[in-house]
Amino acid sequence: MQSLRILLLGAAVGLGTGLPAAASSSIWYNSEGGKVRLVTSGKPDEAGRIHGVLDIALKPGWKTYWRDPGDAGVPPQLDISASTNIADATFSFPPPQRHDDGYGKWAGYDHPVSLPVTFTLSAPNQPAVIDANIFLGICETICIPVQTRLTVDPGSDPDNAEDAALVKAALATLPTPARPDFGINILPGDHETLIVEASFPGDPAAADFFVAGERDYMFGAPARGEKDGKLVFTVPILDRPSTTPTDGGLYYTLTSAEGAVEGLLPFP
Missing domain, CATH: 2.60.40 (Immunoglobulin-like)
Structure with a gap:
């Protein structure tokens, strides 16, 4: 860096x-x-x-x-x-x-x-x-x-x-714990891409997604998009471990104009 x-x-x-x-x-x-x-x-x-x-x-x-x-x-x-x-x-x-x-x-x-x-x-x-x-x-x-x-x-x-x-x-x-109406769903990606669909209250322009690279993962800045009327974040995976961990997960925070939630997502 x-x-x-x-x-x-x-x-x-x-x-x-x-x-x-x-x-x-x-x-x-x-x-x-x-x-x-x-x-x-x-x-x-x-x-x-x-x-x-x-x-x-x-x-x-x-x-x-x-x-x-x-x-x-x-x-x-x-x-x-x-x-x-x-x-x-x-x-x-x-x-x-x-x-x-x-x-x-x-x-x-x-x-x-x-x-x-x-x-x-x-x-x-x-x-x-x-x-x-x-x-x-x-x-x-x-x-x-x-x-x-x-x-x-x-x-x-x-x-x-x-x-x-x-x-x-x-x-x-x-942030409060993620919930069904304010959180993320993981969409199919590939070895070099993490894709999540976001649900949140308020203006989509104010929403943002942050994922913490740990356990030898490194992520780039997410790109914003839309799929079926939902906001989608596509995150480049810049580096990753040689073997995908099977325990735990990656911390994420989803922010909006009306607050923020956090949770763990499975290792991509």
């Missing part, structure tokens, strides 16, 4: 450490294009999960990326291996927007965004400390990799109402 090479070779990596703050959030780490921090809801839920967000405050004119930016950019990454009593951490993503800035087409956000993160405790009834290495791209005309360590002790202020409200608001921005 050309923009990724620019990102890695053409800009200095920002390094920093966010020590625990006196709340269920980290301090802010400042970079040229904005600042980032981790915020949590403090208390784990009944399933032993702590809900949080990677809070990204972008400056005007800057952007960051969805789980799969496309042929440009790099998705946010989080390594919690240095944490105490944290078994896993999983990002969720608000609906992205599609952009073409003249350097490449990409999926992401050109405004401040809070990416929900679910932290799963190893031992639900024991204290936990989140010690996370964060890597993401924040870009204007060039991309600046932001790499920093953010640390949070969720138990230091478990009843922080402001932090809990921020996490709750971020979770409310997530």
